[in-house]
Amino acid sequence: MNDVIYMDNNATTKVAPDVLTAMLPYFSELYGNPSSMHRFGGLVGRALVKAREQVAELLGAEPEEIIFTSCGTESDSTAILSAVRANPDKHHIVTTRVEHPAVKNLAASLQNLTGHKYRVTSLGVDSEGMLDLDEYRKALTDDTALVSVMWANNETGVIFPIAEMASMAREQGILFHTDAVQAVGKIPINLRELEVNFLSLSGHKLHAPKGVGVLYVKKGTPYAPFMIGGHQERGRRGGTENTASIIGLGKACELAGAWMNIENSKVRKLRDKLEEGLLASIPNSILNGHKISRLPNTSNISFEYIEGEAILLHMDQYNICASSGSACTSGSLEPSHVMRAMGVPFTAAHGSIRFSLSVFNTEDEVDLVLEKMPAIIAGLREMSPFWQNRNNS
Amino acid sequence: MWEYTDKVKDHFMNPRNVGEIKDANAVGEVGSLSCGDALKLMLKVDEKEIIVDAKFQTFGCASAIASSSALTEMVKGLPLTEAEKITNEEIADFLGGLPKEKMHCSVMGREALEAAVANYRGVPVPVAEGEVVCECFGVTDLEVKRAIEESHLHSVEDITNFTKAGGGCGKCLDRLQEILDEVTGAKSRIIPMKGPARMTTIQKIKKIEDVLEREIRPALRNDGGDIELIDVDGDMVIVALRGACGGCSRSTTTLKEYVEKTLREQVLDTLVVEEDR
Numbered sequence: 001m002n003d004v005i006y007m008d009n010n011a012t013t014k015v016a017p018d019v020l021t022a023m024l025p026y027f028s029e030l031y032g033n034p035s036s037m038h039r040f041g042g043l044v045g046r047a048l049v050k051a052r053e054q055v056a057e058l059l060g061a062e063p064e065e066i067i068f069t070s071c072g073t074e075s076d077s078t079a080i081l082s083a084v085r086a087n088p089d090k091h092h093i094v095t096t097r098v099e100h101p102a103v104k105n106l107a108a109s110l111q112n113l114t115g116h117k118y119r120v121t122s123l124g125v126d127s128e129g130m131l132d133l134d135e136y137r138k139a140l141t142d143d144t145a146l147v148s149v150m151w152a153n154n155e156t157g158v159i160f161p162i163a164e165m166a167s168m169a170r171e172q173g174i175l176f177h178t179d180a181v182q183a184v185g186k187i188p189i190n191l192r193e194l195e196v197n198f199l200s201l202s203g204h205k206l207h208a209p210k211g212v213g214v215l216y217v218k219k220g221t222p223y224a225p226f227m228i229g230g231h232q233e234r235g236r237r238g239g240t241e242n243t244a245s246i247i248g249l250g251k252a253c254e255l256a257g258a259w260m261n262i263e264n265s266k267v268r269k270l271r272d273k274l275e276e277g278l279l280a281s282i283p284n285s286i287l288n289g290h291k292i293s294r295l296p297n298t299s300n301i302s303f304e305y306i307e308g309e310a311i312l313l314h315m316d317q318y319n320i321c322a323s324s325g326s327a328c329t330s331g332s333l334e335p336s337h338v339m340r341a342m343g344v345p346f347t348a349a350h351g352s353i354r355f356s357l358s359v360f361n362t363e364d365e366v367d368l369v370l371e372k373m374p375a376i377i378a379g380l381r382e383m384s385p386f387w388q389n390r391n392n393s
Numbered sequence: 394m395w396e397y398t399d400k401v402k403d404h405f406m407n408p409r410n411v412g413e414i415k416d417a418n419a420v421g422e423v424g425s426l427s428c429g430d431a432l433k434l435m436l437k438v439d440e441k442e443i444i445v446d447a448k449f450q451t452f453g454c455a456s457a458i459a460s461s462s463a464l465t466e467m468v469k470g471l472p473l474t475e476a477e478k479i480t481n482e483e484i485a486d487f488l489g490g491l492p493k494e495k496m497h498c499s500v501m502g503r504e505a506l507e508a509a510v511a512n513y514r515g516v517p518v519p520v521a522e523g524e525v526v527c528e529c530f531g532v533t534d535l536e537v538k539r540a541i542e543e544s545h546l547h548s549v550e551d552i553t554n555f556t557k558a559g560g561g562c563g564k565c566l567d568r569l570q571e572i573l574d575e576v577t578g579a580k581s582r583i584i585p586m587k588g589p590a591r592m593t594t595i596q597k598i599k600k601i602e603d604v605l606e607r608e609i610r611p612a613l614r615n616d617g618g619d620i621e622l623i624d625v626d627g628d629m630v631i632v633a634l635r636g637a638c639g640g641c642s643r644s645t646t647t648l649k650e651y652v653e654k655t656l657r658e659q660v661l662d663t664l665v666v667e668e669d670r
Contacts, residue, residue, distance in 0.1 A: 127633075127669070307429060309395075309454035313405065326429065326454070333429065333530070333553070333560030343623045343633065343669045346426040383411050383458065385433040385450035386426055 005365045008321045009205075010154050010182055010298060010356035015248070016207040022251040023209070026244035034241055035232065044243050051250025055214055058253040059199065060190030067215045067233050068246050072181040072202030073102040075215035076148075078226035078237070079198035080106055083146040083175040084114060086222035090145035092119045094174075096131065097341035098155075102200075103148050103179055104337070119143075128290040129158035129342050137168060146175045151183035151199075155325055155338040155354055156289030157298025159187065163194050170195035175221065181205050185256035186263050186295045197221040203245060207358070208252035212245035262359050268296035270366050271357050275299040277370040282377050286348055288339065297357045300325070302339075302348035305387040306380040311353055314376040320369055325352040347386070397455060398489035404459035409466050410448045417448075419473075421508030421518075423501055427598050427625075428530060428557070430457045430498065434464070434505040438513055442473040449505075456495040463487045464502040477510045479503065481555075482544060496555045500540070526568050528627070529561025531593025534572055541576045549573060592661060598625050600660045608659075609652055620652065623669045630656065633669045644668065 006014065032041035034048050052063040059066075069075045080103070084093070095107050099122075110118040121139045123131055131149075140147070147169045152159045162178050169176040177198035183189065185206035191199065196218065203212040217223050217236070229238020279285050284304040303311065308324025315322060325336030326349075334340070335349040344352065355369075381387040397405070417435035424431030430453030437446040447465035451458050463484055468476040481499040485491045491499060511518045523535035540546060540555045549569045553559040559566050592600075602622055613620055617637035624631040632652065634644050641647070645668075653666035 305426075305452065307453050307457075310405070310458060313455050317406070333557050335429065340624070343631070345621055345623060350426070350429050383408065383450060384452040385422070385431060386452055388413070388450060 003319055005318070005320045005361075005368060007355045007357055007361065007365075007369070008323055009358040010157075010354065011323055012204045012210065013207045013358055014360060015209050016252060016255055018255060019208055019248045019251045023244040023248040026247055034243060035230070047247050048241060048243065051246050054250035054253045058184070058189070058257050059201075059216060060192045061216055062219065064234075065191075065216050065219060067217060067237050068241060068249075069213040069215050069227075069237060070211060070242065071213040072100075072179065072200050072205075073213075074226070075200035075202075075213045076100075076102040076177075076179055077106055078215050079177040079200060079217075080110075080146060080148055081113065081226055082217075082222070082224045083177060083198070084110065084116075084118070085224045086175070087145035090143050091116055092121065092141060092143040093145055094121045094123065094136070094139045094147045094149075096123045096125065096149055096160075098125055098129065098153055098338045099148070099150055100154060100179055100181070103150070107148070123149075125158075125341050127343050129153060129156045129288070129338070130290050130293065131160055131165075133161065133164065133168075136165060140169065140172050140174060142172075144172070144174045146177060148177040148179070151178045151180040151189075152186070152295050153289070153338060154182050155336060155352075156300045156342075157182070157295035157356070158289045159183070159293045159295060162196065166195040182295060182298075185253075185259070186297060188260060191216060191218070203249040203252065206252050206256050208249040209245050212242050212249050214249070259359050264296050267357050267359055267361070270361055270363060271297055271299050271355070273363070274355060274357075274366045274369060275301065277366075278373055281370070281374050285377075288342065288344060288348075288352055298354065299356075300352055300354045302344060303351040303353065303377050304347045305384045305390065306351045306377065308351055308353060310380055311351065311376060314380070315369075315372070318368070318372050320372065323354045323356075325354065326350045395455070395492050395495065397459075397492070400487075400489040401456060401459045401491065404462040404488060405455040408458055408462040410462065410469075411450070412448045413450065414446055414448050419444075419509040419513035421505040421510075421512060423504045423508055424453070425595055425598065426452065428595065429453065430501060432457070432461050432501050432505045434461070434502075434509050436468065436509050436513070438473055444468050444471050444473060444476055453498065453501075454495070456491050456498040457501065459488055460484055460491070460498040460502045461505075464506065468506065473510060473513065476506065479506060480543065493551070493554045496544070497557045500555055525593050526572070527556075527558035527561065527565045528594050530557040531595040532556050532558035534568075537569060537572050538576050541573060546573070547577070594625055594627075597660065597664075598622070601625065601630060601656060601664075604656060604659045609655055612651075613647075628661070628663045628665055630664050630666045631669050632666060 030044055032044045034041055034045035052066050055066050056063045107120045149160055151162050166176040175197045178196055179200045181202045184201040199216040201214045204210040225236050227238050278301055286302045288300040288302055308326030312324050325339045339349040339352055414435040414437050417437055419436035419438050421434045433450045435448045436444050439445050447469050449461040449465050451461040467487055481503040484499040484502045508518045523533040526532055526534050537558055544555055546552055549566055552569050559569050619635040621633045623633050648666055648668055656664050
């Protein structure tokens with residue numbers, strides 16, 4: 001699979017070669033436990049200190065504010081459960097209809113997990129995937145324990161105004177969590193300037209390996225651990241550190257900082273070329289999500305009257321990797337909750353394809369996708385009874 | 394990634410008999426855009442009731458397209474009386490099997506075949522009557538029972554895989570378990586049923602779209618506007634006003650006094666029309 005054209009970077013990313021090189025010694029000769037008293041373990045401990053600094057640097061945070069976890073989902077669970085435990089008298093949380101399942105499903109399960117009934121306000125989005133800040137302001141009450149809003153949406157790349165939303169929560173003494181799994185590394189983040197209490201990130205979305213994540217907890221934020229065990233992470237997350245992956249994540253954060261310009265210039269240009277080319281060459285294709293307030297790497301396009309899985313499998317014949325919000329690929333029988341929340345019509349919701357690029361994509365790859373897609377779409381439409389009806393009427 | 398057999402892949406990548414038969418005398422249409430899959434099956438039946446030609450048009454995933462292709466290959470050359478005995482299991486078997494989550498695609502094939510045969514004979518499409526269990530996909534208890542018996546289903550998950558029932562909001566999962574228990578537990582028992590026949594969401598969508606197209610849209614277009622159906626959730630009909638209607642200060646009046654009133658008169662008197670903001 002050497003010639004794979006990988007445009008599914010919001011699902012997961014390639015481990016960067018420098019990240020792999022940084023990790024390898026910690027799988028072989030440097031296997032010590034960072035908690036050990038001997039110098040052999042201490043070596044690994046020092047490497048973790050450096051990794052923590054690298055992560056903090058990318059986020060504009062202090063190293064003490066960084067907790068290493070096993071994934072983005074663990075970070076989300078820890079933040080949300082910590083916040084509701086810190087506010088035992090408040091039984092309301094505010095989130096959105098387009099969150100990742102790690103937040104959406106947890107919010108729905110809070111009653112089972114805590115024994116308290118929680119009122120959950122899920123803010124809707126408009127047809128471009130944007131929130132209404134007036135609606136948000138009205139949703140914040142004295143009973144609100146926490147706001148959890150993603151920084152950028154995984155399906156459309158739409159960016160929410162986190163700085164403003166966090167300030168509004170802060171004014172009312174409400175804790176603020178953001179799932180920034182898709183945003184970190186793609187847009188600049190400086191947590192020193194923001195009223196964000198918790199931020200989740202995931203290693204494998206920014207060229208580090210799977211199985212490692214981070215929860216940022218702002219100094220002074222009340223905190224209760226989720227994984228209870230030893231003194232690791234200063235007692236805030238028990239369990240022996242995933243040393244090699246944490247060291248890889250540190251390196252990946254250093255690279256992400258260095259690549260931020262490339263992400264917002266070269267990657268954005270490739271994405272724009274791909275998007276404009278597809279919309280121009282394929283009739284009845286529609287961009288999903290706000291055109292401007294969006295990650296530089298993501299483009300979600302609906303091809304009307306056909307179904308996403310069929311499109312993806314045809315693309316797979318050319319080794320082109322992407323994702324779809326169609327029912328058949330979502331694991332349920334309904335199209336993605338994000339497309340539904342945006343009110344994308346039935347004619348288009350099942351045929352949405354997400355392209356998500358990275359610094360490793362090239363212009364040749366974009367050209368090849370632009371060359372192959374029109375025939376794939378036309379071929380499937382040829383077969384679709386709705387396309388035929390449309391042309392006959 | 395689904396594990397498809399080579400035969401499924403072949404019938405998906407190189408579907409047989411795609412297209413239309415202009416003088417088809419047996420046509421069956423099932424599914425809808427909102428369901429995520431739909432199939433239009435067209436057959437040409439000669440005077441000896443032999444199926445001499447079969448073609449299809451399908452909107453759907455790989456297994457929906459492959460099932461349609463397989464079905465047309467299976468029925469070509471068969472007497473109608475033989476063809477109508479084809480079960481969804483046989484369609485799946487022809488393809489070397491389907492992932493169990495995709496069995497509903499083969500069921501769609503069988504339903505299209507039944508509809509085409511009914512169309513040829515000039516009789517109404519045999520609808521499994523009974524009470525709607527799954528409102529999201531419009532599945533009745535009789536259809537669920539038939540699937541349990543014919544395909545020997547053992548779990549609610551199986552029922553969803555074969556009929557789609559329970560694959561949407563999930564509100565009917567408990568009821569599906571009850572039906573499963575009834576059928577597998579006490580087969581001989583006669584089950585009382587038949588509540589008031591309610592309209593399924595899909596029936597509603599079809600009727601609403603019909604009224605929009607026939608009556609409402611032309612009226613709005615006269616004023617430079619347009620309307621689009623976004624979603625139907627129970628009795629809530631979500632629409633978007635386009636064109637001149639979009640920015641019109643009187644759009645709420647149009648929506649309630651005209652659109653809602655018309656839909657209530659012609660589709661269902663409990664409908665509530667809301668604008669997608």
